[in-house]
Amino acid sequence: MLFRQLEYFVAVAREKHFARAADACYVSQPALSVAIAKLERELNVTLINRGRSFEGLTPEGERLVVWAKRILAEHDAFKAEVAVMRSGITGTLRLGTGPTVSTTTALPVAAFCAMHPLARVKVNSRLSSGELIRQLRDFELDAAIAHFGPDDHEGLDVVPLYEEQYTLLAPGEHLTPQRPTITWAEAAQLPLALLSPDMRFRQFIDRAFQSAGVVANPQVETDSVASLYANVASGAWASIVPHTWLNAMPVTGGTRAVRLVGPDARAQISVAIHAATPGSIAARTFLNVVAGLSLDEVFAPQRTDLAALARTAVEGPHDGPLADLCSTG
DSSP, X not given: OOHHHHHHHHHHHHHSXXXXXXXXXXXXXXXXXXXXXXXXXXXXXXXXXXSSSEEEEOHHHHHHHHHHHHHHHHHHHHHHHHHHHHXXXXXXXXXXXXXXXXXXXXXXXXXXHHHOTTOEEEEEOOOXXXXXXXXXXXXXXXXEEEEOOGGGOTTEEEEEEEEEEEEEEEEGGGSOTTOOEEEHHHHTTSOBEEEOTTSHHHHHHHHHHHHTTOOOOOSEEESOHHHHHHHHHXXXXXXXXXXXXXXXXXXXXXXXXXXXXXXXXXXXXXXXXEOOSSOOHHHHHHHHHHHTSOHHHHTOTTOOOHHHHXXXXXXXXXXXXXXXXXXXX
């Protein structure tokens, strides 16, 4: 059995089409088919139901694809570890985040890259929480930063990073001057633009409204962070965002940011990697790096100097939450 055969088989299972799988593997379709047929002969099982086209995996094929993904991931991890022994971490760390968490990844990524300058990071920021978990478990991502509920931890190593708080963004004329907080019940009375109901962040918001005994009826719903900010900037709507967004996208013009209370709702943001050992050395290193960043302090509501902290991570250790971490790299 060759790694190449497993790669071809996993590609067919993923693409559900022989020609697309061959294109993804940069081989001809006949070569791919011959390799998979040889794999079936070696294992003495039929892995793929074939008619005039791909008709799904057999039960044996469904089991093999799980093992094949693990074997290929361990193979890649071994090659990466050998490379690290020669020249430090290289290659690409595949990092997934949800849209609402994407604005907070700059600092963890900067700290990781400062310690491992030959590494590259590819961030996918438009994945749902369910898809993040699936891709982690299927070795399609190395790490993810998101909301992970208690039922999401199976097969993953999950480390808390910071608590997410909730902030109302609204045109100044909609708010009492100089008032530092607003209740969820009061926020429900404003013209609202919110993220769409299928997003986990919106589900946290809806539960907070429910705890306050009210229901929000937003006039505008969107799955885009940029669109949400544009709606607020128009002056027509208020919105609710994580407090961490204010570090990356400060409010401008007549917009004000006010903390939501009654209840003081919060959600835990964590980083997760696959629990397999030894697993991806890049993923394990990223987990160790970001776990030491004290992000609750960095993203405290009164802090607005995320860009300066990121520059510190890149330029070298000085004073601040990255100093001890970078000095040990």
